[in-house]
Amino acid sequence: MDENDHDDNRVALVSGGSRGIGAAVTTALTQRGCRVGCTYRTGHDEAEKLAAGAPDQVLPVHFDLHDESTAALAVERVVSHWGRLDSLILNAGQWSGGRLAETEPDAWWSVIETNLRGTVALARAALPHLVDGRSPSIVLVSSVVGVIGHAGDTAYAGAKSAMIGFGRSLAKEVARDGIRVNVLAPGFVTTDMTDAVSPSARRRIEEATVLGRFGTADEIAKAAVFLSEDATFCTGSVLTVDGGWAL
Numbered sequence: 004m005d006e007n008d009h010d011d012n013r014v015a016l017v018s019g020g021s022r023g024i025g026a027a028v029t030t031a032l033t034q035r036g037c038r039v040g041c042t043y044r045t046g047h048d049e050a051e052k053l054a055a056g057a058p059d060q061v062l063p064v065h066f067d068l069h070d071e072s073t074a075a076l077a078v079e080r081v082v083s084h085w086g087r088l089d090s091l092i093l094n095a096g097q098w099s100g101g102r103l104a105e106t107e108p109d110a111w112w113s114v115i116e117t118n119l120r121g122t123v124a125l126a127r128a129a130l131p132h133l134v135d136g137r138s139p140s141i142v143l144v145s146s147v148v149g150v151i152g153h154a155g156d157t158a159y160a161g162a163k164s165a166m167i168g169f170g171r172s173l174a175k176e177v178a179r180d181g182i183r184v185n186v187l188a189p190g191f192v193t194t195d196m197t198d199a200v201s202p203s204a205r206r207r208i209e210e211a212t213v214l215g216r217f218g219t220a221d222e223i224a225k226a227a228v229f230l231s232e233d234a235t236f237c238t239g240s241v242l243t244v245d246g247g248w249a250l
């Protein structure tokens with residue numbers, strides 16, 4: 004491996020890069036010289052703003068977790084623009100809660116589908132290009148609820164657990180191609196996704212969190228960049244970044 008592999012000019016694709024954790028990952032990667040394909044579904048303007056803040060380093064790309072065909076198109080767009088792909092951060096996701104007994108089967112499966120189908124499609128589309136990448140890696144953004152479980156989240160936590168099994172198995176499949184696959188399991192983070200958390204639930208979560216607060220998107224981004232760029236002896240790892248909520 005070339006010692007400059009982790010420096011400038013690497014090419015990454017970040018799904019769900021238009022907002023929240025994905026936007027913070029996009030920015031953190033550009034700050035270390037990477038060029039980043041940043042996917043949006045509805046947040047075209049937000050992705051364009053990120054691109055304006057890092058000229059020639061951010062390429063907004065449309066991707067919809069519900070439409071598998073957009074995965075191949077997103078990967079092709081990045082590869083045709085920059086000629087290769089070195090890292091993939093599978094971050095796009097949607098939360099939807101509800102106790103099993105109170106959730107209709109179709110709604111339950113839709114949470115699984117939304118979080119998994121497009122994510123797997125992106126990984127599948129990216130693999131042939133990552134094989135030719137420099138120090139290639141995949142990071143899956145799961146959740147700590149996929150590690151320890153959470154009442155009211157059987158579907159979302161089920162999808163996030165599946166990402167862990169998927170990622171660890173893929174790590175074994177593609178190690179021979181030099182590709183590392185790791186999983187990030189954030190705890191509660193202040194983004195649009197947690198806007199819906201009521202003040203009383205927020206207080207309970209903060210009390211249960213050893214560090215006493217929600218994390219920031221930037222704190223999660225640092226861990227994602229570590230796994231993606233620096234953790235050259237990590238594969239199949241699950242890194243929990245939750246302020247001690249799961250302790």
Ligand SMILES: NC(=O)c1ccc[n+]([C@@H]2O[C@H](COP(=O)([O-])OP(=O)(O)OC[C@H]3O[C@@H](n4cnc5c(N)ncnc54)[C@H](OP(=O)(O)O)[C@@H]3O)[C@@H](O)[C@H]2O)c1
Pocket residue numbers: 018019020021022023024025042043044045046047066067068069094095096097098117144145146147188189190191192193194195196197
């Ligand atoms: N926030 C937390 O506390 C927390 C904790 C653990 C894990 N996570 C995980 O971290 C990841 C990012 O979460 P976040 O808090 O940053 O969420 P967020 O602020 O709601 O942002 C979600 C991102 O995913 C994209 N996205 C949502 N639905 C999509 C779909 N159907 N197809 C394609 N893209 C879609 C959004 O794109 P557009 O805006 O362009 O539509 C946006 O860029 C998710 O996988 C989430 O499950 C979050």
